[in-house]
Structures are given as C-alpha cells and as structure tokens.
Amino acid sequence: MRIFDPHIHMTSRTTDDYERMAAAGVRALVEPAFWLGQPRTNAGSFTDYFDALIGWEPFRAAQFGIRHHCTIGLNPKEANDPRCREVLGLLPRYLAKDGVVAVGELGYDSMTPEEDEVFAAQLAMAVAHELPALVHTPHRDKQRGTLRTLDVVKESGIAPGMVVVDHLNEVTVGSVAGSGCWMGFSIYPGTKMSPDRMAAVLREYGPERMLVNSAADWGRSDPLLTLATGQAMLAAGFTDDEVDRVLWRNPVEFYGQSGRLDLSPTDGQDAAFAGNSLARGGN
Amino acid sequence: MTGGQLADVLEGRVADPDWLADAVDRVARDPDAVAALFPAAGRRCGRGPLPDEALGRDAGPDAAPDPVGWTVDDAARVLLLTALPLHGTALAGQVDALYRYGSADEKRAVLRALPLLDLGSAGVDILHDALRTNDTRLVAAAVGPYARHLDDRMWRQAVLKCVFMEIPLTAVADLDRRADGELGRMLGDLADERRAAGRTIPADAGILLALIGDLPPAGGDGTADRTDEREGKAG
Numbered sequence: 389m390r391i392f393d394p395h396i397h398m399t400s401r402t403t404d405d406y407e408r409m410a411a412a413g414v415r416a417l418v419e420p421a422f423w424l425g426q427p428r429t430n431a432g433s434f435t436d437y438f439d440a441l442i443g444w445e446p447f448r449a450a451q452f453g454i455r456h457h458c459t460i461g462l463n464p465k466e467a468n469d470p471r472c473r474e475v476l477g478l479l480p481r482y483l484a485k486d487g488v489v490a491v492g493e494l495g496y497d498s499m500t501p502e503e504d505e506v507f508a509a510q511l512a513m514a515v516a517h518e519l520p521a522l523v524h525t526p527h528r529d530k531q532r533g534t535l536r537t538l539d540v541v542k543e544s545g546i547a548p549g550m551v552v553v554d555h556l557n558e559v560t561v562g563s564v565a566g567s568g569c570w571m572g573f574s575i576y577p578g579t580k581m582s583p584d585r586m587a588a589v590l591r592e593y594g595p596e597r598m599l600v601n602s603a604a605d606w607g608r609s610d611p612l613l614t615l616a617t618g619q620a621m622l623a624a625g626f627t628d629d630e631v632d633r634v635l636w637r638n639p640v641e642f643y644g645q646s647g648r649l650d651l652s653p654t655d656g657q658d659a660a661f662a663g664n665s666l667a668r669g670g671n
Numbered sequence: 672m673t674g675g676q677l678a679d680v681l682e683g684r685v686a687d688p689d690w691l692a693d694a695v696d697r698v699a700r701d702p703d704a705v706a707a708l709f710p711a712a713g714r715r716c717g718r719g720p721l722p723d724e725a726l727g728r729d730a731g732p733d734a735a736p737d738p739v740g741w742t743v744d745d746a747a748r749v750l751l752l753t754a755l756p757l758h759g760t761a762l763a764g765q766v767d768a769l770y771r772y773g774s775a776d777e778k779r780a781v782l783r784a785l786p787l788l789d790l791g792s793a794g795v796d797i798l799h800d801a802l803r804t805n806d807t808r809l810v811a812a813a814v815g816p817y818a819r820h821l822d823d824r825m826w827r828q829a830v831l832k833c834v835f836m837e838i839p840l841t842a843v844a845d846l847d848r849r850a851d852g853e854l855g856r857m858l859g860d861l862a863d864e865r866r867a868a869g870r871t872i873p874a875d876a877g878i879l880l881a882l883i884g885d886l887p888p889a890g891g892d893g894t895a896d897r898t899d900e901r902e903g904k905a906g
Binding site: 435439442443444446447478481482484485486487647648650 | 706707710711713714718772774775776777778804805806808
C-alpha cells in the first residue's frame with residue numbers, strides 16, 4: 389500500500405514516527421502550517437517556523453525516503469492577534485517556494501470579523517499564486533462554520549476544485565460534496581473520524597474528491613491511521629485500486645495542481661550518517 | 672568560475688532554457704524580480720545533478736550521493752545572482768534577503784554563489800548561519816572557496832563538523848593549504864574519543880590526520896571505510 393498523507397504536522401512528531409510511517413508505506417506527505425499549541429506573539433516566530441517547513445523538516449523526512457511538502461498561511465486562531473497580522477505581508481515570499489503546494493491552513497476558529505478578513509485575503513493570494521487552498525472547518529459550531537466557509541470560498545472566485553475543506557464528518561460532508569470542493573477527513577482518535585466510519589462515508593459518497601489524512605500533531609493522534617483506514621476499506625470490500633486512489637492518487641491529483649509536487653525518490657537512508665539515527669552533527 | 676562558464680555548463684541541461692534566459696534578463700534590468708524568480712528556478716530548470724567534470728571538480732571514486740555535487744537548479748540560481756546589477760551594500764542586502772527567506776535549496780545556491788559575487792567579506796555572516804545548521808547540504812556548501820573569509824578558529828570547527836556529519840572532505844576548499852597542527856590535535860582528540868567508544872573516524876579524516884597529526888594512514892588504527900562505519904554504528 390503506497391500512502392500520501394495530505395495533512396500531518398511532522399514538526400510535532402518524532403523521528404521514530406518517520407521510521408514507522410516509511411515502514412507502513414508512507415512515501416509523501418503535506419505538512420500544513422498551523423497553530424503550535426503555544427500562541428505566537430510576533431511575525432519572526434512565524435517565519436522561523438515557515439523556514440523549518442521548507443528547510444529542516446524536508447531534510448529530516450528525506451532520510452526516511454519520504455517526500456515532504458507544506459502549505460503556508462496564517463491560521464485563523466492567530467489571525468485574531470494584531471501582533472501576528474504582519475505575517476500576511478511576508479507570505480508571498482514563501483508562496484513562491486518549490487515545496488509549498490497550497491495556501492493554508494485557512495478557515496475559521498471563532499468566526500470573528502478578523503478571521504473573515506484574513507481568510508479572504510489568503511484565498512486571494514491562492515488565486516494570485518495559482519495554488520490550491522487548504523481550509524479547515526472549526527472544532528466548535530462546525531456545521532454552521534462549514535456552510536459559512538463554503539460561502540466565503542464561493543465569493544473569493546477561486547475554482548472549487550482548487551479547495552479542500554478539511555476535518556469533515558458524517559454531518560458536514562454532504563454540503564461540501566455538492567460544492568465541487570475536495571473533501572478532507574482526519575482520522576484522529578476521539579475528536580474526528582475513525583477508520584471504520586471513514587470506510588462507511590466512502591461507501592456512501594464514493595472516492596471522488598476524497599482525501600484521507602491522519603492530521604497527527606501534538607495531540608493524541610496516530611500517523612498510521614491512514615494505513616488503518618486503507619485496511620478498513622479492504623475489510624469493507626473496497627478493491628486495492630480504490631484504496632490506492634484514495635490514499636495516493638487523490639492527494640497527488642489535488643496537490644499536483646500546484647505544479648510543485650516532487651515525488652522522485654529521495655536519497656533516503658544514504659543521508660543518515662554514522663553514530664546517529666539522524667544526521668545532525670556536533671554531538 | 673564566472674557567470675559565462677556557468678551558462679556553458681548549463682547548455683543543453685536546463686528543462687526550460689527560454690525561461691532561464693528571460694529570468695536572467697529580467698534580473699539584470701530589475702533586481703527586485705529575483706525574489707520570485709530565484710525560488711522558481713528548481714521547478715522551471717530541473718534539479719538533476721551536473722557532471723563534476725563540467726564544473727572542473729574531481730569527484731573522486733565515492734562521489735554519489737554527494738552533498739557536495741552541484742545540481743541544475745544550483746547553477747541556474749547562481750547564474751541569476753551573478754546577473755544582479757548591484758554592488759556593495761545593495762548587493763549584500765539582496766543576497767542576505769534571498770538567503771534569509773530561502774528554502775534549503777535556495778540557501779545552498781546562495782552559499783555557492785558567494786565566491787562569484789563582488790561582496791568582499793560581507794557574506795561571511797551567511798556562512799556562520801549555514802555552519803550553525805545541521806543540514807549536510809548547507810554545511811558542505813559553506814566550506815567551499817568563500818570559506819577563506821572564515822577565521823582559523825571557525826574554519827577548523829567547520830572542518831571538524833564535516834567529519835562529524837561524514838561530509839566528504841573534498842567539499843573543503845584550501846584544505847591542503849590551511850590544515851594546521853591545531854586541526855590535527857582536534858582530529859586526534861576525536862579519534863581518541865571514538866576509539867574509547869569502539870568507533871572510528873571516516874577514512875578521509877584518517878588520511879588527513881595522518882598527514883598533519885600523529886596517527887598512521889588509512890587502514891591503520893583510527894581509520895575505517897565509511898560503509899563499515901555506517902554498518903557498525905551504535906544507533
């Protein structure tokens with residue numbers, strides 16, 4: 389089973405996870421820029437984080453044969469802090485980068501006027517840079533937030549096929565299915581979807597425009613739940629080809645719209661050096 | 672190497688040569704255009720390796736996969752930098768910004784361009800930044816010809832860091848001329864520490880140590896083949 393995880397926060401994960409993911413068949417991933425758990429208070433804190441997403445993290449991933457890409461954006465939670473707003477002016481620098489395959493994560497947290505403004509501004513940047521947009525749906529007031537998200541996407545003029553609306557569930561999938569946007573599902577213990585529920589949603593809606601991710605981060609999460617979902621699909625009677633479509637070809641098609649996906653083999657283990665499981669020097 | 676020589680090396684190897692010619696022309700007329708063209712060079716020109724002979728480098732028997740080797744996007748980006756119609760602090764400011772906001776590949780290209788630009792020693796802070804990273808591609812690019820601007824203390828630390836990261840010492844410019852007794856002492860101490868842990872130092876470091884220090888040459892105590900070193904690692 390070859391796996392492309394279209395949404396995973398590797399900055400928050402250990403090297404052991406890379407090893408387990410590679411063994412499970414993960415060959416490529418997208419790491420969206422997001423909230424780090426601790427609120428940031430200035431633009432420099434963001435740019436250092438963005439630099440890691442286009443520098444150190446792809447280097448770390450390549451040592452396990454995994455191609456790392458990212459999305460860059462100002463997340464809605466921190467869009468509410470005026471000290472972080474300056475980041476918007478720095479985004480064009482990053483949206484020009486090779487490894488940046490979308491603008492994101494965008495969307496709503498508390499649905500404030502500030503979030504409206506920053507969301508719309510970044511959708512316009514996606515159009516200007518000919519990049520897809522990764523839009524998450526809020527944890528709270530999800531159903532209403534999803535509908536409002538679709539309205540803003542429509543008003544922005546971005547092609548719906550260039551947008552994935554993420555963290556969907558049985559309640560919110562229907563409205564996105566009819567919008568022409570891609571549908572993202574996070575298989576995340578407790579708060580989001582499970583492998584078996586995901587297989588049931590795929591049975592009902594089919595594999596078209598469907599993306600399945602682990603969204604693994606600093607919370608209680610599991611980077612191997614993409615694999616578990618593939619196994620749940622097989623157990624539910626899906627074919628190998630259908631699993632491959634959902635776990636590989638769909639994310640390649642969606643993020644491939646950026647023109648910047650690099651799925652060539654990495655040097656892999658050749659970059660891991662003696663004495664360390666990770667090349668880092670100086671120890 | 673000059674911009675003209677780089678253009679010759681790239682002849683027939685660039686995916687979209689019209690894009691590159693146009694990009695060089697635009698940068699020569701409008702230096703601020705480089706901010707968007709510099710990152711795009713990888714996807715427009717390609718990222719394949721350039722043959723070492725074309726660049727006048729002696730690759731040696733164990734060249735690949737080699738963090739020292741140049742790629743098409745490296746050369747294309749360096750070509751863009753050599754086209755900048757800037758001098759002095761204006762040039763240094765533009766180069767600093769490209770490095771500051773660069774991806775790892777872009778940073779590497781800036782490092783490779785430094786000796787070809789009219790910067791004097793103004794780019795040495797960029798080398799210091801690269802040497803603080805733990806990315807083999809950046810560290811290897813930082814010990815090239817421009818490292819002549821590093822003071823001896825920093826230069827020795829950089830060489831030692833290459834040994835730690837198993838970057839081939841062929842990456843280090845002026846090694847024969849600059850290697851001194853103090854570097855020999857540092858390598859000797861490293862070999863002692865490794866020996867105490869049942870480990871060895873890379874073969875090329877062992878040869879260097881034999882030339883400038885006390886230990887016998889490759890094949891003797893304190894040296895080992897790089898492959899053996901990897902297989903025998905402690906994890």
